[in-house]
Amino acid sequence: MEPIVRVQNFMVSSDGFGSGEGQSLERPFGHADPAVLAGWAGATAHWPNRTEPGGTYGLDDYFTRDFSNNIGAEIMGRNKFGPQRGPWEDHDWQGWWGDEPPFHTPVFVLTHHERPSFSLGETTFHFVDASPVEALSQALRAAGGKDVRIGGGVQTVREFLDADLIDTMHCAVVDVEIGRGERLWNSPDDLLDRFHLEKIPSPSGVVHHLFWRR
């Protein structure tokens, strides 16, 4: 199969926000509580950040186990990589994920500020000042025939949607209101002109939204 461009396990509040207001080192999702947004995923056997054995193998697990399935590279926005803004003043910051980030592929971080690439575990971070289409071209080359994940945050997903570069998108809509912050959509139905949409309620309470290009 030809490689495709995918958004996976992207968590959205019932009022359409992917992150709250006021990102900081202590609060990567601003005032929103990541434990509430990610609880459904953390309960599954294949949650990439799981450190203990156990977890569920129901519907939600099909989404977390698909995280690395046929993915060859990720593109993320700078705000997913860290809370800093402006020129890189501290190269000691290597992301939120510790010594073994869950990506295990090249990751392209979109930023207007230069920084050398570095590797951490099986993940290599590259910093690119590029348009969505240019960044995607680099990521597809690095992915070696596999798919490319658009990892977020909200602004990055929106930019790739606006450029019509996304083939499939899985959003987990969580039953919580965030009220302000980074908004992905007013309604998921806004995308129906370009995408098929299945809404699949999970026993965990989240509603999986599966979009694929018409």
Next chain:
Amino acid sequence: MEPIVRVQNFMVSSDGFGSGEGQSLERPFGHADPAVLAGWAGATAHWPNRTEPGGTYGLDDYFTRDFSNNIGAEIMGRNKFGPQRGPWEDHDWQGWWGDEPPFHTPVFVLTHHERPSFSLGETTFHFVDASPVEALSQALRAAGGKDVRIGGGVQTVREFLDADLIDTMHCAVVDVEIGRGERLWNSPDDLLDRFHLEKIPSPSGVVHHLFWRR
């Protein structure tokens, strides 16, 4: 993660049958119509037997795309491999799947009758006269740390269930009655003493039944 033993994409009628009566070369599922049982899977982008581009990327596709994900070997019953019974009289028969079977791993075929192993594409078939636990031991060694799929048919799945060797099981329950043939269960709830169960209705009309060990 430790390797587990999985049933995947196993198709069951609403009255609990995995196959009809009267298997033959022309009718692998006996009087039951495989196009009705497998229609939901054939419509997806990742159906292993797909030859044309296209297909859906909704819920059902998460199940077909998981088919080969982290699978290192399969165990199947003789009736899944072919319609013959008794000693192998015709070694020309190499299964239903043509020159490139969709397994791409070692496959252990349970039979009381000896036959040499052979390879076809990326799949190697071994013929073993063994109990479920013995066959599983061989398959786990061959799987090299990955999971083992119990591929069916019904009798094989039942034998592995009876021996309590199955960790997770996905059955797609199709809205059709078969009436007679190979019955997997009277009710899926029969397994609740040993398994968690989520029943997830798909927009395609099938109901995905996800079991995992308590």
